[in-house]
Amino acid sequence: MGLGKWIAGALGWAMFGPIGGILGYYFASRVEKLAEATVVYGEDQTWNQGQRNSFLMSLLVLSASVIKADGKITSQELATLRSFFTRNFGAQAGNEAEEIVKDIITKEYNLYEVCGQVRSCMDYSQRLQLYHYLVALGACDGLHQREVDVLETIATYIGLSKAEVDSIFAQFRPSNDSNYRILEIEPSATDEEVKKAYRKMAIKYHPDKVATLGEDVQKAAEEKFKAVNQAYEAICKERGI
Secondary structure (H helix, E strand, O other): OOOOOOOOOOOOOOHHHHHHHHHHHHHHHHHHHHHHHHHHOOOHHHHHHHHHHHHHHHHHHHHHHHHOOOOOHHHHHHHHHHHHHHHHHHHHHHHHHHHHHHHHHHHOOOOOHHHHHHHHOHHHHHHHHHHHHHHHHHHOOOOOOOHHHHHHHHHHHHOHHHHHHHHHHEEEEEEEEHHHHHHOOOOOOHHHHHHHHHHHHHOOOOOHHHHHHEEEHHHOOOOHHHHHHHHHHHHHHHOOO
């Protein structure tokens, strides 16, 4: 199958290790063409292209793990996947991503090895953005326990903390303390601690943190950033800060 401009330039680290083995069928035939495309980029831009493509390839493999976690593949999950890629990378990307993930779902692979490759090669901010997307995918038709188990396993092996996992889950599983959990604090926090937590989270999830992955990925990162701002505004209104 041909791939559109959403995968372009250097393929990056994901072409090696377990992720490369899973996706090699789709990308091997395009290595030469994609390598030629790097000629138009400077050295830094070529590196960015490799990071971006590796991020997207990791996202495809881990999406398949989440979708098949509960033993069934729903049309809503596939529609969410397709919509995400279409919205951020174009219609061709949406269609191709769906077809690739459908094939990955039929394969057997070691999730721990995949996560290990992601952790060793992807920076902290990129892993946070990747995980946010995966939780959103799992939540699109309700988070089932098997999906939660897989998501928690992924979080552990890509190196995220329990507080970070709870913060991201809180955005998709509302509760009385959701706003506090999003900011990674307890409802007992002082006003000053709330302000400090907000500043910390605003920096952690600022879309500029994933700017090297391209404008489309950076735009997708705005969702969590907005959730942080909304949580802070709600707490401030509640407390009269």
